[in-house]
Amino acid sequence: MDTATHFAMGFGLAGLAYLDPVVASTPALAGAVMIGTVIGSQAPDLDGLVRLRGTAAYVRNHRGVSHSVPALFLWTGAIFVLIQAIMPQAHWFHLLSWIFLAVCLHVFVDLFNSYGTKGLYPFRDKWVALNAIFIFDPFIFAAHLVGFLLWASGVDPGRSFLLIYIIIAGYYYWRVQVQKRMTELVRQRIGKTGTYTIIPTLSWTNWTFVAKTEHHWYVGELISGEVIILDTFTIKPENERIAAAKKSFKVQSFLAFTHHVHVETKERPFGYEVKWIDLRYRSRFQGKSHYMFVAVVYLDFDLTIRDSFVGWIHRGEDQLAKKLDSNRQLS
Incomplete structure (x- = not known):
């Protein structure tokens, strides 16, 4: 929270x-x-x-x-x-x-x-995210505000917050059940065996999702129960450029945190760009969609790491270019 x-x-x-x-x-x-x-x-x-x-x-x-x-x-x-x-x-x-x-x-x-x-941890060395x-969450925060107002007005805080936390516990149960139903909707829409991750948003009726099947990643939204696929990525085997870039500590940190990752490689004038994107965090800036949480490595043609970045990009590719100034550092 x-x-x-x-x-x-x-x-x-x-x-x-x-x-x-x-x-x-x-x-x-x-x-x-x-x-x-x-x-x-x-x-x-x-x-x-x-x-x-x-x-x-x-x-x-x-x-x-x-x-x-x-x-x-x-x-x-x-x-x-x-x-x-x-x-x-x-x-x-x-x-x-x-x-x-x-x-x-x-x-x-x-x-x-x-x-x-x-x-x-240490019973399970993996990230747990129930999504x-x-x-x-405005409802949870507002419930606490109601409790504070009752407390300030002289109502017994113990009984007030006991009732509030019982209500919040019921709310959590409801949200978990809704999340399960949304998962089934996406699974039926895509119609393939795989791993389906449904992610909450600020709105109760809107969710985002990332699905991984044998050959593809699917990224999309659920709006009032309607499944909308926004992006599809083909899963490609690792190559020598990706293997070289993965030696970066920043990339290793990124991959230790998330498993909803698609990797892309591009040839640049200075060598190669290898970029991992966390598919859970899709956004729009100035009418263009992009993925906000990324790890990027610049390699020269000998596959030597020249620069790297991991973090959040809120304003699109232009912001990333400023953080990794290829013209200045790699020319």
């Missing part, structure tokens, strides 16, 4: 904590729990600091080990020690429990969008 929703969930859990009689009857503990749940709801995303080491390191690590099973306990312990150092509490178990719940909830809800996490909830 987005940062704002994680914050809202942190405060929501602080309200839910009033169901705990010890928290409800101990103001100092209630304050400590609120600090713990708010920090706990954000802590796993502190791995965003790895961006300082470059985009490739960020792509490879964000939502990785920081969202793993061992990290749940490490984040909880670190936050607990921090709070105890600032405002010591006698009821350790209650404070630890609510912090742990906040950290777990962060990782759990992140599993449901298209980016996913390594939430099952049922958009990264920002």
